[in-house]
Amino acid sequence: MSNLTEQQEQEVMMLDALDRFLETQVKHQVRQLEHDDEYPHEIVEMMKEMGLFGCIIDQEYGGLGMSTSTYAKIVERISTTWMSLSGIINSHLIMASAIQRHGTPEQKNHYLPKFATGEMRGAIGLTEPDTGTDLQAIRTVAKREGDHYIVNGAKTWITNSKEGTCVALLVKTDPTAEPRHKGMSWLIAEKGPGFIVTRKLQKLGYRGIDTCELSFEDYKVPVDRLIGGVEGVGLKQVLSGLELGRINVAARGVGVANAALQEATSYSQIRKTFGKPICEHQAIQLMLGEMATRVEASRLLVESAAKAYDRGERCDMEAGMAKYFATESAVTNSMDAMRIHGGYGYSKEYNVERLYRDSPLLTIGEGTNEMQRIIIAKQLIERNPV
Structure with missing residues (x-):
C-alpha cells in the first residue's frame, strides 16, 4: 500500500507526465524554435491539455489546486529543458493568483475557470520605459468616467502580451496621492480598442x-x-504577487543551473585530454563539485520559500x-x-551557449539581485530587533 498522500500522488503523476512531455514533445524542438525566436504554439496547446495553465488555481475554479512547492518543481523541470517555456505560464499564473487572492467573487468566477483551461492567458503589466524597480513612479493613468476607466500610458518588457489575451495592469487612479502608493490600482485589462502592442x-x-x-x-476598462x-491598494496586491514571481524565477534558476550541470557532467565523460576523460582531471572535478552543490542549495532555498x-x-x-x-x-x-566544454561551449551546436545567454535575465527580472539583497537585509533587521 502506498504511503503517499493524495496530494503527493498527484504531484508524482504530474511530474512524471511532465518529464515524458518534455522529453518527447519539447526537447527536440528547442534549438530551432529558440534560434528562430518563434512562439511555440503547438507546445502551448499541449500544455493547456495537461492543465499546466491552471496548476495552482483552486479546484473549485477548474484548476489542479497544486501547492507552490509542486509548481516550483514543475518550473524547474521545464527550465532544465527550455527556460523560455516556463515564462508562458509564470506571468499567467501570477495574474491568476492575484485574482484568486484579491479579486471579487464575480472576478474569480468569471476569470479563473478561463485561466485554468488556458482559454484566457494573462500577463503582468508593471514596468514602464523609465520606471523599473521604482514602481511608484509609473505614469500610466486610469481616469474614471462613469462606469469605465480611461487608460493612457505605456508599458515595456511585458511577457505574454502579444500572444496572451489580457494583462494585470498597474495604473495610477490618483496621480496626486501622497504617499504615491495610495493612488495605485490594478486593473484586469482585456485586449480591445486602445490596447496597442507596439513592438516585440x-x-x-x-x-x-x-x-x-x-x-x-484612451483605452476603456469597465470599473468592475x-x-x-x-x-489605492494596487501596489500592495502587486507585491504579494511578486513573491510568487520570485519563487518562479528562482525555480527557473535551479533549472538552468541544473541543465548546465547535466551538460557539463555528460561532456566531461566524453571529452579526453592527455589520454583520459577530462572528468578525471582534478580541475574539472573541482568545478563539477561546486556546480552540483549550487544546484542542490538553490533547490532547497526555493523549497523553503515555496x-x-x-x-x-x-x-x-x-x-x-x-x-x-539560484x-x-x-x-x-x-x-x-x-x-x-572549451571551444565547443561557444558553438551553437551545443546547448551550453543558450544557457549562457538565458541566465543573465534571471538576475534582472522580477526585481534585480541587487534589490533582493537589500530586501533580505531589511527583513533581517526587522525580524531581529535589538
Whole structure:
C-alpha cells in the first residue's frame, strides 16, 4: 500500500507526465524554435491539455489546486529543458493568483475557470520605459468616467502580451496621492480598442516567447475589472504577487543551473585530454563539485520559500534569498559549463551557449539581485530587533 498522500500522488503523476512531455514533445524542438525566436504554439496547446495553465488555481475554479512547492518543481523541470517555456505560464499564473487572492467573487468566477483551461492567458503589466524597480513612479493613468476607466500610458518588457489575451495592469487612479502608493490600482485589462502592442523586443536570450512594448491610448476598462473592487491598494496586491514571481524565477534558476550541470557532467565523460576523460582531471572535478552543490542549495532555498508561501506567511526574505542565490548559480554554472566544454561551449551546436545567454535575465527580472539583497537585509533587521 502506498504511503503517499493524495496530494503527493498527484504531484508524482504530474511530474512524471511532465518529464515524458518534455522529453518527447519539447526537447527536440528547442534549438530551432529558440534560434528562430518563434512562439511555440503547438507546445502551448499541449500544455493547456495537461492543465499546466491552471496548476495552482483552486479546484473549485477548474484548476489542479497544486501547492507552490509542486509548481516550483514543475518550473524547474521545464527550465532544465527550455527556460523560455516556463515564462508562458509564470506571468499567467501570477495574474491568476492575484485574482484568486484579491479579486471579487464575480472576478474569480468569471476569470479563473478561463485561466485554468488556458482559454484566457494573462500577463503582468508593471514596468514602464523609465520606471523599473521604482514602481511608484509609473505614469500610466486610469481616469474614471462613469462606469469605465480611461487608460493612457505605456508599458515595456511585458511577457505574454502579444500572444496572451489580457494583462494585470498597474495604473495610477490618483496621480496626486501622497504617499504615491495610495493612488495605485490594478486593473484586469482585456485586449480591445486602445490596447496597442507596439513592438516585440529583440533579446539576447529568453527567445521564443513574446516580450513586448505596449501603448494605451484612451483605452476603456469597465470599473468592475478593478481587482478587488477597491482603488489605492494596487501596489500592495502587486507585491504579494511578486513573491510568487520570485519563487518562479528562482525555480527557473535551479533549472538552468541544473541543465548546465547535466551538460557539463555528460561532456566531461566524453571529452579526453592527455589520454583520459577530462572528468578525471582534478580541475574539472573541482568545478563539477561546486556546480552540483549550487544546484542542490538553490533547490532547497526555493523549497523553503515555496512552503512559506503555501502557509500564507510573508516570505519576501525567503523568496529574495532563493531568487538571488539560484539565479546567480545559473549564471555561474552556465559559465563553468562553457569552460568545461572549451571551444565547443561557444558553438551553437551545443546547448551550453543558450544557457549562457538565458541566465543573465534571471538576475534582472522580477526585481534585480541587487534589490533582493537589500530586501533580505531589511527583513533581517526587522525580524531581529535589538
